[in-house]
Amino acid sequence: MGDATTFTNLNALAEHLRHELENKKFVLLYAYNGTGKTRLSTAFKDLGKSINADGETNTRDTLYFNAFTEDLFLWDNDLANDSERKLKLNTNSSFFAGLESLEMDNRIRNLLNRYADFEFRIDTTSWEVVFDREFRVKKVGGADVGIDNADTGQGEGEDEYETRREETIKVSRGEENIFIWCFFLAIVELALDDDGTGPYNWVKHLYIDDPISSLDEHNAITVANHLAKLLKRPESRLKTVISTHHTLFFNVLCNELNNANKYFLSRDGATEGLLLHKTGDTPFFHHVAALAELYKADRDGRLYTHHFNMLRAILEKTASFHGYPNFSACIKRDAEDEDGILHTRLINILSHGNYSLYEPQEMLEENKRYFRKILHEFVHRYPFNPALFPNEPATAMNDAT
Known part of the structure; x- marks a missing residue:
């Protein structure tokens, strides 16, 4: 690297x-x-x-997008009536400068249509966003049977369906994220088009x-x-x-x-x-960088709980590259397959903990031994460049054998 x-x-x-x-x-x-x-x-x-x-x-x-950008949008879930759900905008932020006069609805909609099927409306008086979605209803014997908007109704008479709209809905977290992203992209477009006199000329x-x-x-x-x-x-x-x-x-x-x-x-x-x-002109294969980093962490005696998450990600990418459906295919198995089963279970369990990367917790000694065994057998099993793993620590290799 x-x-x-x-x-x-x-x-x-x-x-x-x-x-x-x-x-x-x-x-x-x-x-x-x-x-x-x-x-x-x-x-x-x-x-x-x-x-x-x-x-x-x-x-x-600087116009920036990060976790703090998402915090500029806050849900009002109408806890009293559970019906009028709105996404509130933080008007104190320069992120929303000039929102009232820039036809942001249309700018965002042109972007959002690439990714989502819901609709929205921005109220610049109350500084809030409401969402709605169309769905189709099949008419059967005088009764309504709801179907999702992906159902085309092929094979049935078109007159047996009608379109309805559900208003003031709460969209999913993923849909909310994509909406905020498109909101940001719309502002980027304004900044790109700014001739030096608009509200984003400072960008x-x-x-x-x-x-x-x-x-x-x-x-x-x-x-x-x-x-x-x-x-x-x-x-x-x-x-x-x-x-x-x-x-x-x-x-x-x-x-x-x-x-x-x-x-x-x-x-x-x-x-x-x-x-x-x-990384040079060609993007680096970052699972290889991660593998080298894990190796160094072991060599330096700095193994933490979140390193199991990294190891699992490396195994998954390697398995996918070799055409296997599960990362367990990349774990060395002993004659009776005991280690393969045990190590797979360990990674499944230890890679799903609620670990903090800002306050890392050191692994237990027993888990360190398992981690080293899996890591070093993986490195030996696949022909990685040995230059990535200099000065192999004798203690780790003794634990791995």
Whole structure:
């Protein structure tokens, strides 16, 4: 993966990224959850702000999307009547500047139609969003039988159906996320089109951190392609940083934004700082980077509970590459298959804990032994480049045999 540049803290890295954007239009960062991506986006944004003596923001230059962006939208679930559900907007944020006069409904709708089938309406008087959805009802013997909007009714007479609308619904968490993402993209479009006189003329940089959580593969490709197409507009003057833990999303962006600087961001276990590895022109296979990081964590005696999550992800990607339906196929089995069954059960259990990546908990000694055995047998079973695993620790190998 090449030499790494070390940064003592997030502010130092944010300053470095700003310096890179003086000569580059795009910077792409891949990093695991818990590395500090969200805090890095905040540090980057703060460096572009000036504050007056009263603590008020005079100027800013970064429009950002991260976990805090989603917090600008808050549900009012109408607990009293359970009927008028609304998504409230935080009007104190500059994120919503000029919302009343910019026909945001239509701008968002054009984007949202790519991903979702629900409708919405923004009320700029009460600063809230209401959602609704159409569904079809089949008429059977005078009674209504509801069917979802995906049912085409093929084979039946069209006059046996009617369309109805359910109003003020609460959309799913995934649908809410995609709506907020499209809201952000609509603002990006406004910033891209701004001639210097509009409400987003202050935007010079975009910082996008993990735009949509839990993307499946199809949507990861769709969202990445759409985002890259938007950012590559010839008239665009904006400089952009995108950080993500989603491997496929990152690789699609690397291919679409092929002139971007591409990096793998990780924690420096020795100094508690940050390491920035340049991945080169070809996107790095980040499960290999994860494997090398796990190996180093074992070598340094710094094994934590969340490392089981990382190991499971590596096994799953390897199994998928080799055409197996389950990661257990990549675990070495003894003659009676006892270890294979045991190790599969251990990974299933220990990779689903509610572990904090910000306050990591060290593994129990017994779990360390199992972890080392699975890890080192996996490395020996598959022909990985031995240069990724220097100075193999004798204690770990003794435990693994």
